[in-house]
Amino acid sequence: MSEKPVGLIDPPAGYADWLADLKGRIHGAQQRATLAVNRELVLLYWQIGRDILQRQAAQGWGAKVIERLAQDLRVAFPEMKGFSRANLMYMRAFAQAWPDAEIVQQAVGQLPWGHNLVLLTQLKDPELRLAYAQNAIAHGWSRNVLNIHIETRRLERSGQAITNFEARLPQPQSDLARESLKDPYRFDFLGLSDEAHEREIEGALVKHVTEFLLELGAGFAFVGRQVLLDVGGDDFFIDLLFYHLKLRCYVVIELKAGKFKPEHLGQLGFYLTAVDAQVKHPDDGPTIGLLLCKSRNKVVAEYALRDTAQPLGVAEYKLLESLPAELKTNLPSIAQIERELMGSSELPEPEA
Template sequence: MAERPVALTPPPGGYAEWLAELKTRIHTAQQRATLAVNRELVLLYWQIGRDILQRQEREGWGAKVIERLAHDLRVAFPEMKGFSPRNMKYMRAFAQAWPEAEFVQQAAALLPWGHNLVLLDRLPGPKTRRWYAAQALEHNWSRNVLVMHIENRLLERSGAAVTNFEARLPAPQSDLARESLKDPYRFDFLGLSEEAHERDIETALVRHVTEFLLELGAGFAFVGRQVLLNVGGDEFFIDLLFYHLKLRCYVVIELKAGAFKPEHLGQLGFYLTAVDRQVKDERDNPTIGLLLCKSKNKVVAEYALGDRGQPMGIAEYRLLESLPAELQTSLPSIEQIESELGDL
């Protein structure tokens, strides 16, 4: 029976705010319920996998027991889709990868099962798996974003840029600033050849700003391109300006299509001074500069940064850096992974 429409009268004062608060509470409760269900499911899978491991080791049961168990559990619980032989083998591998219950409860069980399978399939050992699991939790990555960061070797590139942050920023901020920068940055999504000019790269980055923000990492917010600065009546333009929400500071990014030269830092330093005096709020931290160049001599970069009083970093970028053909063919596509995980 259809619900009769209710004749609405004007709401009393404060009703809209109260309704908004209730909606927020309901959404939060729904999210907590979903997370609780996911946590219990992942813990159950780990316990089943651990039991399989222990019984195979203690009783000498062979691999066939997994197929028998999968069949019997599907008969007993026909409404549950997670008891395929393939997923049971993943449970065993999951328990084998994480033998300590404490880590599973505190980290792995907070990630969806599909995320855990990506960590198992695509990463070689516990150290890298722990790092990517922590990043996925902290930044709320989807499975596709997790796959992308693994394929792009985010761990190896994070915190690798040459900087002077340790000497120019207080310890907590310098650590976060250093970890926020990579080397090299990968701009494969631009589809540009190595011969592209600075303005070509800059225009393409703005056109693909969503992908660019993913490559920059969590915390970056786009402010503008070719941002005008008027200094003493002369006009200057910053290539790209961002704001980092965690560092609470502006980040000036300058692009150079060629190799790094020490004089590039003079221009970057000028922009940092101008932004600090004209743009940043008194509550903001000092502006950080990032110079992106096609190549750099690491020793020259370290020397050039040595006497700079402003926080700066130097990193390379890669326009086209495809995987070798033989490796590409051995890796499943995101669509294949989603299709397989959907069958679990």
């Protein structure tokens, strides 16, 4: 039994709640201070990069001046990391990629420099780069998670499934539901051959449910596999059942190892009717169905969904995905910049 420190009195009534509140405020202040420091650092890097750009353009300075600047800054500020030649090159590219200071202050300035390096080296399209930055802020993605989402083209695939949500769901739920579905879904993390059968895929998805949820996206919660529905004494089994926390509705996912056929929607629609009748709470929204198939004809899927009364979507899945190479900048890689920041590479000699 621990003894009370000498000289301390028993806390008065209400002290514990007050202490908890103070701790919360202190932690909040620490977090705000960290964010403020990060914003100032990112803004400083942007200003340095902008100055390099402007002086090179106005005075014709060559690339060698960056080597000289790196050495001079490291001598002047030996306690600060980040003034390597490679990082100065990143600052220049950062300012070139984001010429608008307001975007730096309000958007990418909220992300750590490492996140900005990922955006800078992995994406060339400004709108797409900003979209990934905004999602990283909104969802609190780590740098590794951000990199994974860029490599798997998460945002480019979002909202691409063929659905009838616009006609079957009210606004704004229809927009959110459409953006919650992708096409195609990538299941290459399962390690299965392209000839895998439905039950094999289904079992592997449950075994790797963490990766599956990451691929599905924010808001999905796993409910069960082969969920039993007793309809008039007959047993039916749903492949995969989820609940979407933002849409506040159940999501039924059915797997088809072959090509999409219109009759697949009849079975999926039956499951939606049964879930709405037996599972969903009165406060839940209409159950949504997603049919995942190995391949689908877009026109056939659109026709099949047109006269379907229930909110359904059709998307492909890929067990073996071969993505096109990402567009890269010609700047040093992140591995190279990290090695320089750790002091493992030699600084080039300054221009004479």
